[in-house]
Amino acid sequence: MARAVSTRRKVFTTALAWGLGLAIFFPIFWTVLTSFKTEAEAIADPPLWVNFHWTLENYVTVQERSDYFRHFWNSVVISVGSTLVGLIIAVPAAWAMAFVPGKRTKDVLMWMLSTKMLPPVGVLVPLYLIFRNLGLLDTRTGLVIVLTLINLPIIIWMLYTYFKEIPVDILEAARMDGAGLRNEILYVLTPMAVPGIASTLLLNIILAWNEAFWTLNLTAAKAAPLTAFIASYSSPEGLFYAKLSAASTMAIAPILIMGWFSQKQLVRGLTFGAVK
Amino acid sequence: MATKHSRAAARLMISPAVLLLLAWMIIPLAMTLYFSFLSYNLMSPGMERWIGFTNYQYFLTDPAFFAALTNTILLVVGVLIVTVIGGTLFALLLDQPFFGQGIVRIMVIAPFFVMPTVSALVWKNMFMNPVNGLFAHLFKALGLQPFDFLAQAPLASIIGIVSWQWLPFATLILLTALQSLDQEQLEAAEMDGAPWLSRFIHIMLPHLARAITVVILIQTIFLLSIFAEILVTTNGGPGTASTNLTYLIYMQSLLQFDVGGGSAGGVVAIILANIVAIFLMRMIGKNLEA
Structure with a gap:
């Protein structure tokens, strides 16, 4: 029944x-x-x-007309580049805060988070001018710098919540067995940290790929990633739905597939560990 | 455990991140603040001069500011209502046992990974276009007049588009929270004859409270800065009907080259975002202690 x-x-x-x-x-x-x-x-x-x-x-036309592959490559360089640079800076920081926490670690973490609250439009003008003066406008280097900085707090926080879960007892056990600091890091901590780092990498590539404020405002033609490539379809001439669809499909397909693999990490990453 | 030696090493490991973020915060902020007191237009270089609070006066008394502020609030609140209520209902549904859970989950989460410019353009053209959009076809099939969504209800249409993007986020987070709910407690309540609604109000909702707060606060941070969706659909129009604060400042700075006025707007936006941020920081700070 x-x-x-x-x-x-x-x-x-x-x-x-x-x-x-x-x-x-x-x-x-x-x-x-x-x-x-x-x-x-x-x-x-x-x-x-x-x-x-x-x-x-349509796919052929889109490639011929607006050079999809160049924009795709820009997106890859910008999102992967900014994520890798971010990780290089963030891994040591998160590592230190998770394993050697000091009195002010929590304050530092909260302060880092607070930089994320800064509305981008609040610093649009100075950044635009700095970029113009340094010749960074419409360059991939410029966008890698900006996206690294805006995603750095998320990267550090995500890594921190992952590292925090590595049991410290295991270190003591390794030490008892006579492992030196180098071996400790190499053979005990690193294997346990890799999944967290991989998740962080994945989520941040997605975030950087879809970032559409700085990528639209700081690029023109040379360094424009896919967000800007699609925006160029906003003022249509004649019939263009099929071409728009082909361009859209090409812009979202790579990241949609990656995204599906990272659902779980998405929750943790975007809520700064508040929901797991 | 931590020795003096390891402390120094730790400090060294943290410092690049801290210094970069410090520079990232202070330099542009100081510049925005400084520019906001200048008469400074990129079209007339070399004419910069100190004008005190005049930019703020102009910005804050401009009718466009008031419109933009209202639109910003409507946009944030509108999307929050749709996504939080919709997300809760979706999460409750997806938490039930059914066939093909994995596939449905994948479909529901998908819009979150679509870049803002794509989703806005797809909705604008293929769905909301009054001649060729699917909604127009549907209306015609039902014998109704086609409706020009983005011209006649621009803000509501943008709220719809943005809600579609953020509904997956709310659903996913609330679903994750629901799945950590103690099933035994629910079963015990059910055995005691508590109807579904009271189980929902007294057990599930309190459990979801924190996740809902997190969803609200995090979405608010992102929703305050909605930009691409407006840029590719309405350009803020008609008039200022769909201009939010971010878009208004963008227009003033990069389209009218008014660095001073745009910076004053930027400072206002920062102050408003900070009010929201304080609540978010408290939330997460509490969680860190727990």
Whole structure:
């Protein structure tokens, strides 16, 4: 009896959850689908679902017209570059704060977090001028610097919460076994820290990839990443839905796939460890 | 355990991060503050002069400022209402056992990874366009007049787009919190005959309270700085109907080249964000002690 009810309920929940899930996902699905249509088919009324001429032409056009690969490469360099530089600075800092906490460690952590609260537009003017004077406007180096700095607090916090979970007892055990500091770090701590570092890396690449305030304001043509590449489709000429869809699909596909692998880390990273 | 030696090493390891963030905070902030007291336009270089609080006076009495402030608040509050209520309901649903949980989860979380410019343009053109958008097709099929979302209800439309982006975030965090709920407590309440609603109000909601607070505070920080969505959909218009504070300052600084006025706006934005930030810091600070 109880089992019958729960099965019926499970079927009902399944229908509802799938319905809502599909509704949320629909814009992405529709964009990908439209990217394989011709421009006329893309705006057909009633909309076409499968019975259209599947084509890859839009992808070719987008590449020819707006040079997708150059923007893609800019996005890769900027997001991966800023994350790696961030990690190089953050790993030692988070490590020290997690394993050798001092009286003021908590204050330092909170202060770092507070820099994240600074609204970007509040420092837009000076940064724009500094960049202009140093010749950093529209360069990948400039964006790597800015994105490293805006994501540094998140990187440090994420690493800190991961390092904090490494049991310190294990160090003492290793020490009893006669391991030196070097071996301790190399063979005991590092293997335990790698998963946390990898998660942090992943999440921060995603955040940097999608960052759309600085990337739009500090680039023009040379260093423009995919966020700016897509923004150039905001003033359309003629029929362009299929091309917009192809460009959008290419811009989000790499990160969507990475994102799905990092759901769990996302929660921890974006809530600064407050929700795990 | 920590020796003097290891303390010094620790300090050395922390200092690059601290120094960089310190520079990142102080240099631009000091410059913004300084510029905000200058008459300084990039179109007339060499004409900078000290004008005291005049920029603030202009910025704060400009009707556009008031409109932008209202829009900023409406945008933040609107998105928060949609995402927190929607996210709670979604999390409760996804926490139930059903077939294909993994796949549904992946679908629900997906919008969060779509870059702001893409989601705004897709919604603007393929859904909200009054001629070729899917909503227009749908309205026509139902015998209704097509509605020009971004022209007639620009702010509400942007709230919709941004909510779509942030609903996954709220859902995911609330779901994570729900999953750490003690199931035995719930079962005991159920055995005692407590109906679902009272179980929700007395057990689940208190458990979710912290996660909801975190969602609200973190989203607020990001939502105060919404920029790309406005840039590619409405450009802040019509008029100032969808201009928020971030967009207003951007226009003043980089489109009108008014460095002084833009900086005064920047200082105002910083002060407003700080008011929100204080609450967030308290929250997370408490958590750190726990």
